Amino acid sequence: MKTINKIFTLSLIAALGFLQSCNKFLDVNPDMRTELNSVEKVAELLATAYPQASYITFTEAMTDNAGDKGAGTVEIINSAPYRFEDVEDINRDSPTNYWNAAYAAIAAANHALEAIEKAGDDPAYRPYRGEALVARAYAHFMLVNFFAQPYDAATAATNPGVPYVTEVGKVVIGKYERSTVAETYNKIEKDLLEGLPLLDNAAYKKAPKYHFTVSAAHAFATRFYLFKKEYEKTIEHADQVFVGGDIASNLRAINSEAYRSLQYYELQAQYTRAENPANLLLAEAPSVWGRNYAFYRYSLTNDILNELFTTSNVTDGSWAYNIYGRETTLNIPKFREHFVRQTLNAETGIPYNMVPLFTAEEVLFNRAEAYAELSRFDNAIKDLNDFASKRIIYSFSIPIYVPELHSITDRKLLAFYKTADLKRATIQCVLDFKRVDFIFEGQRWFDIIRHKLPVTHKTSDNETLVLGVNDPMRVFQIPQEAQSSGIELNPR
Known part of the structure; x- marks a missing residue:
């Protein structure tokens, strides 16, 4: 694993900043940095142009994938989101930490772009300019x-967005405006479309899965356009992720004999391996999620396990996932921790997880949903069947997928979801399959905000907590420290 002991860091009130473990926004002069005077140095800098922080802890606890076990590890980064409260912690796995890490990544991209501009028209920089823009x-x-x-065409022009930073910071404290959601999305699209044609996979021979390759950038585009509800573009980019638009052969074969034969720690390692074709973009993130998610009090409970995995689904088959643990430690092994010691013989260090930012599974789901929205149901159902063929078995005693029994049809969808609306049933099936497949990965939160789904949490002392579709707590609070840069906080 590539280890980065020092990273470029930016919040909105600092340009370049501090060591990874520091909580201040600025510890060193922003101009105290390595001179970027070669392609190699720019390429090395771009390794830090991806948020080196995990969002999984605070998003997963906000979703309907989490329940109250009544016992277990209690940390504010898990408990506050479950209770739909602001997370006061600013350290790893918190929203504030992610904010800082994301702007650190943006700072690195901006420094790379500045260096590339100074280099003139040297074609050797072309793929790195593309990577910096997409990142x-x-x-x-x-x-x-x-x-x-979340993006809504009716309100995006008036809802506050986030500051879109495109220049290298030259002062310790600068003033920034949030602009609007529409303006933020326009600038995202501009960078994405300008950067994508410049990418060249040959630039990433050593560690391609940790960079925006062409495939990973198209995968990002499928998510972006799904949020914008531009479904033709979602499909267009999904078809370019793999040669010939073949997503199915790159999915994780969870129901295969080879996969089912893996032991717990082998499964942990396999899920986020760079060699796994399903992983399109990985990022290393300092995080304790991998060691704690099975033990957090607010996580997968028996009731949610039954709802998601053991009750019937539209295929009439069984999910092939191996679920480990007891009542208070239920989990699917997905994250193997990499512990980096501060020195060779040190007892202290930094725990890292490899986080899959984009996968073949998400691309397939994004395309299937787009097909359904366009009433191209045969295509959507084919994608759903391709997914089911990698996840469904007859039973654990007969662990095989039987197309004649398990194939999804329009009749099955309408009957299972008790509706005459095939679009509604197909989209609901996509969302249900995603919820199951991405459990413990925080991805469910994106569907909750996109589809304006309410979330209800119950506590072990019979308290009911509801996150309504218009609840201001659906938007994470901007860090208090950003106020000194003139950033307005979100309403509470």
């Missing part, structure tokens, strides 16, 4: 979807 777009996209209202 900058991605970091802003994540920020606007956590810290602003």
Whole structure:
């Protein structure tokens, strides 16, 4: 694993900043940095142009994937989101930490772009300019979807977005405006479309899965356009992720004999391996999620397990996922922790997780939903069947997928979801499959905000907590420290 002991860091009141473990926004002069005077140095800098922080802890706890076990590890980064409260913690796995890390990534991208501009028309920089633009777009996209209202064409021009930073900071404290969600999205799209044609996979021979390759950038585009409800573009980009538009053969074969034969720690390692074709973009993030998610009090409960995994689904088959643990430790192994010691013989260090930012599964789901929205139901159902063929078995005693029994049809969808609306049933099936497949990955939150789904949480002392579709707590609070840069906080 590539280890980065020092990273470029930016909040909105600092340009370049501090060591990773520091909580201040500025510890060193922003101009105290390595001179970027070669292609190699720019390429190395761009390794830090991806948010080196995990959003999973605070998003997963906000979703309907989490319940109250009544016992377990209690940390504010898990408990506050479950209770739909602001997370006061500013350290790793918190919204504030993600905000800082995302703007750190943006700072790195901006420094790279500045250096590339100074280099003139040297074609050797072309793919790195593309990577910097797409990475900058991605970091802003994540920020606007956590810290602003989700995109809605009717309100995007008036809802506050997030500051879109395109220049290298030259002062310790600068003033920034949030602009609007529409303006933020326009700038994201501009960077994405300008950067994508410049990408060249040959630039990333050593560690391609940690960079925006062509495939990863198209995968990002499918998510972006799905949020914008531009479904033809979602499909167009999905078809370009893999050669010939073949997503199915790159999905994780969870129901295969080979996969089912893996032991717990082998499964942990396999899920986020760069060699796994399903993983399109990975990022290393300092995080304790991998060691704690099975033990957090607010996580997968028996009731949610039954709802998602053991009750019937539209295929009439069984999910092939192996679920481990007891009542208070239920989990699916997905994250193997990498612990980096501060020195060779040190007892202290930094825990890292490899986080899948984009996967073949998401691309397939995004395309299937887009097909359904366009009433191209045969295509949507084919994608759903391709997914089911990698996840469904007859039973654990007969662990095989039987197309004649398990194939999804329009009749099955209408009957299972008890509706005469095939579009509604197909989209609901996509969302249900995603909820199951991405459990413990925080992805469910994106569907909750996109589709304006309410969330109800119950506590072990019979308290009912409801996150309504217009609840201001659906938007994470901008860090208090950003106020000194003139950033307005979100309403509470």
